[in-house]
Amino acid sequence: MFARLEAELRSRLGRECLYVPSNRFGLFIALRRWMKPGQRLLMSPISADEILFLVLAAGLRPVIAPVSTRSGNIDAAAVTDLRFDGVMTTNLFGLPDDVVALADLCAERGIPLIEDAAHALQTTVGGVPVGAYGTAGVFSLSKHAGAAQGGVIAVTSPDDRAFLEELRERWLGRRYAAAELAGLLKAVARNAVAGTGLARPAWWLAEALGLNERRDGFRIPLRRNVLASRLAGVPYSGMVVLDPWIRADNHNYRMRQGGLSERYALRRLRVAETQRKQRLRGVRRLAELKTAAPVVHDHLDQPLFRVPLLVRDRDGAAERLRRLGIITGHIYDPPFDDYAPGLTEPSPTPEVARWWARHVLPVDPLLVDRAWPILASLPSALEPVR
Incomplete structure (x- = not known):
């Protein structure tokens, strides 16, 4: 396979x-x-x-x-x-x-x-x-x-x-050809509208149809009591027991796939290579912003998946971008030890993670030109006091 x-x-x-x-x-x-x-x-x-x-x-x-x-x-x-x-x-x-x-x-x-x-x-x-x-x-x-x-x-x-x-x-779970095809069509549509004016209405349509996972802010609801009962007295719960949490926005995360998925993945790998120069250009341009995370300057030769900006009003900035059809995902707020206290051994210095989670705005470098009018005006977040 x-x-x-x-x-x-x-x-x-x-x-x-x-x-x-x-x-x-x-x-x-x-x-x-x-x-x-x-x-x-x-x-x-x-x-x-x-x-x-x-x-x-x-x-x-x-x-x-x-x-x-x-x-x-x-x-x-x-x-x-x-x-x-x-x-x-x-x-x-x-x-x-x-x-x-x-x-x-x-x-x-x-x-x-x-x-x-x-x-x-x-x-x-x-x-x-x-x-x-x-x-x-x-x-x-x-x-x-x-x-x-x-x-x-x-x-x-x-x-x-x-x-x-x-x-x-x-x-592995059982393969469902209809679910696999639906996932492929969704990916094709997502790739076609990403960064265009159609992205925002497509996102709202998915919301209206209940296709987007319900969130509590940027995290899925923890459902602590139910989660605790699933974990109680079991040193190893396994994937099936925690499936409602692990699957999050990908309900087919352990479904067996077929040849159509392989062919599309190979095609998309080739597309990613053709986008390398464009992605690098976007990384370097975003690095010019005063809000770019300091580490970005160390990796100007890397075609990053996202460029993290650290901005004062991250949520407001994300909403302004959404109005342009740029949907900002991959925001992980709050940090795990605040999201699930008692289920983790907390960090000895949690304040930096809280600051990053609260202020980071991940930007797709492929969309830099479309997003630039907003990004260029964003104020920097003040660094945390440690």
């Missing part, structure tokens, strides 16, 4: 690759492969909702890391005194974590480093692709590439790939 797609990613990453129906599914089976229920996983507080829930589903204790003011990623220099049995990076918006320092730390402790590279399909560090530093790298094909579904796990050995393939088959 998906041999052509796996071969394409293997040629890019220099690692053994295994197709999975989604990044979140891939992260789950990677955690099940290299960690045991009850162990502690160091992770960023600024990431997608489903990431927290799949960590809980794997029976792990989330240890929330301090994050860097410059990047919003894990502050590698601030975690050495914390206790954890594995690390999962985020590579927020395609900006790489301090993966060299984290890889060294994990090697020193003899623990796994799982790279969540959902936002970082085209990001490299020192000429090496993100996702090729750790024990495993897990990619999304629906972000940079804009495919309907799918992800890839990159690992170093055929034995690891074979073990993950067994886990994949154990947890």
Whole structure:
């Protein structure tokens, strides 16, 4: 299954690759492969909702890391005194974590480093692709590439790939051809209207039809009592038990896929390559803004998935962009330790994550020209007092 797609990613990453129906599914089976229920996983507080829930589903204790003011990623220099049995990076918006320092730390402790590279399909560090530093790298094909579904796990050995393939088959759901086709048509439509005047009415239509996941602000409702009952007394709950939380905005995240999805994903990978120069141009132009996160200037040679701006009235700015048909997604507010207190071990210094989550405005560099009149007028957020 998906041999052509796996071969394409293997040629890019220099690692053994295994197709999975989604990044979140891939992260789950990677955690099940290299960690045991009850162990502690160091992770960023600024990431997608489903990431927290799949960590809980794997029976792990989330240890929330301090994050860097410059990047919003894990502050590698601030975690050495914390206790954890594995690390999962985020590579927020395609900006790489301090993966060299984290890889060294994990090697020193003899623990796994799982790279969540959902936002970082085209990001490299020192000429090496993100996702090729750790024990495993897990990619999304629906972000940079804009495919309907799918992800890839990159690992170093055929034995690891074979073990993950067994886990994949154990947890895959049944294929529904109609659902797969509907997802493909939705992706085609989304890619066609992105950044045009049709994006806003398309978004409102999806809202009216109930196609967008219900949110509590920027997060899905936690439903703490129900969640607690699902987790009570069970060191390892599994994906099915927490499925209502893990699926979030992708209800087919573990559905088996067919050849049509593979062909579309390969096509979208080619499109992403043709957009590389345009994306780089957008990154460099956005870096000119006083609101650009400082770390962006370190990665002007990277075709980032999004460029984070740190603005005073983020929600107001997002609404102004929405009126132009630019829908701002991938905002993760509040941080996990505020979103789900008691389910995580909180960060020792949560104020930086709160500041980032409250002020970050992720901008698609492909849409810079359309968004520029608004972006150029936005005031910077004041840095947090620490």
